[in-house]
Amino acid sequence: MKTKIKIFNMLLTVFFFATLIGCSSESSDQVSGEEHAQLTQAPYVPQAIARKHATKVIIDLEVREVIKRLSDDVDYVFWTFGGDVPGSFMRVREGDLVEFHLHNHPLNKLPHNIDLHAVTGPGGGAASSFTAPGHTSIFSFTAKNPGLFVYHCATAPVGMHIANGMYGLILVEPKEGLPHVDREYYVMQGEFYTEGNYGEAGLQPFSMQKALTETPDYVVFNGSVGALVGDKSLKANVGESVRLYIGNGGPNLISSFHVIGEIFDLVYNEGGNNALQKNVQTTLVPAGGSSIVEFKVDVPGNFIMVDHSIFRAFNKGALGMISVNGADNKTIYSGKQKDELYNGNSSSANGVNPFTGELNKSNGKEEYISKYSTGDSKVDENLLKTAMAGADKSSSSGNLFNLGQTVYNMSCVACHQADGKGIANVFPPLTGSDWLKTHSKEEAIKNVIMGRTGELTVNNKVYNGIMPPQNIDDTQSAAVLTYVYKKFAGKDVSISADEVKKVRAGKK
């Protein structure tokens, strides 16, 4: 018996040691060494981690309350992690021991803290990092779960701290790393609630009321309107692979992130580390959540990033650009190959009248009378003549003006906006436009019927976009230009269909 027990004990001991050895060889991922994290400001991302083991990473992050540009002529007091909105991008490896130093600048008015969604523990670090102005808090956590995580301030009133810009992203790379891509960028959406309406100049205070009713005036990428357009567009070359780390700070809205003219080859849904979905058009980014998308850029041009809740893109600022350089590939995308005449009424039995929205019931014999003019196009010509003769403006030229407004609302408003102010750095304004004042009627007509590409300076700002030719007839072109001149450029100019016709003939 005794020997048996001895043998059994020995066996146990051996087993015990074997287990120990097994364990220690398994945990080759012990934390060794120490380094300071490199932080970057959007749209840049720190370099991929080459390290093959876990280490102690020290992150220093400073909270600053700063006055910065929200849009042209509009300033805002941003509360920031690292001086900018969104906050600094942090990159660590799964298993790393992160020692976090949160510094609250002495000139700040308020206490702040940080809740990192990458933290496993109550509050995500919020209570441990609660810091008075002029103080620093230190706490540590192990980055257990790989993925792309949002961090934000969680000091009361939490909503206001987030609404003022206190959010950013921390990437916990999986142990095996992420596949190589040619370019990585950091894009984070957030909305701003200001006392003044969109575009109202000056230092705009936070509107608690608008935040509560979730009606922001600004929905932007990377902290301001136009932060990712023009010179500040994201850059890539044809043939390169691009990875976007997308975050959404909220505080309220969910983003429907979309890149116009691109399909995401791969999406890491909600920022998890498993790429589950291929060939995605639009990815949802929850408030306080993220997404990683990858795509190869195949053709050159400007690719517009939007929140596809589309009024946010065109009216509130949620618009950025990826500028791709390189050679055309006409097989993938031809560009416009032909522009042919199309007479809806005669060629189609069921065309739609663009102004009434009614279906043409007959095969073109029945005439439709626009709600917005007093008769058919011939009557409009008469009206135009009357208008040109300088007759009573309130009636006849008023009609021309009204027709112009209708055309404007159909064809122009998406880019130039209802107020004619355009979109900062993307679409030039018509309101107060010096271009309209200094250029001839003919040139303005050309822009409408033939389109316009390339650099254009309006009110001392250089635009470089594409305005496509408008598929509207001579009368509609005349009317819309008359409307634009009177309503936005403050110029009492009437343009006739004949003038448009002449320009059209001249181009051939």
Added chain:
Amino acid sequence: MGLKKVNTVLLLIGLMNIIVSAQNRKVNIPEGMVLISGGVYTPLYGAKKDSITVKVEPFYMDKYPVTNAQFLEFVKKNPKWQRSKMKNLFADKNYLSNWKSDSELGEKVLPNSPVTNISWFAAKAYCKYYKKRLPSVAEWELVAKASAAKPDGSQDPNYIKQILEWYSRPTPEKIPQIGLRGKNYWGVFDLHGLVWEWTSDFFSALVTGESRGDSGLERNLFCGSGSVNASDFKNYPAFMRFAFRSSLKANYATNNLGFRCVRDIK
């Protein structure tokens, strides 16, 4: 029961006499102070039916926050509160760090601006020297909720908006002088818009740092920011004050935190 009632009535009469006499014979009001006739303070604006209220007895309050010049005077008379003699236990290294020296203010501060970089211990000692004391949170909040026209401005959206605007902005490098903004209903200046102010019981603020957890912890006294709804959204300024107070320790000397004193009515 009857005795208690009589006592209460007597007490009330007594208080009224004090108030009336104080108001009639202005001599009784200490210099630089105003009479606050007391009232009921509901922790955080926007009373709910089961919320706790605090009765605030009448007291005198300094019209202005204590200035650099006044504190310099105090330090001269009480050298143990000089910067160079300060022990970390009573004030951290930022104590009066914006002054040039123990006895000179220097270029960074104005004599007539609120003194900041002051610890709670130092503020308390100052008030005690002048036979005053620091106000409690309840006293401070009671006076601070008054707008220019009313003892309770919490229903005035413009008043709230103004406070919120100040809270949202970083502290200027040089803090402006006292008294440049209008006085409130009580005749007190600068409770909002210049600096934060110490209170005697700042540490009893109920924000734990994890503000979202507070809603469950102290629901009766402190409805955490998570439960803010349209009807009590005016709590925002109060939330910020409570958050600020609860981030402090008594030896912290912060560059946007000053104080003023109050005195009991004897």
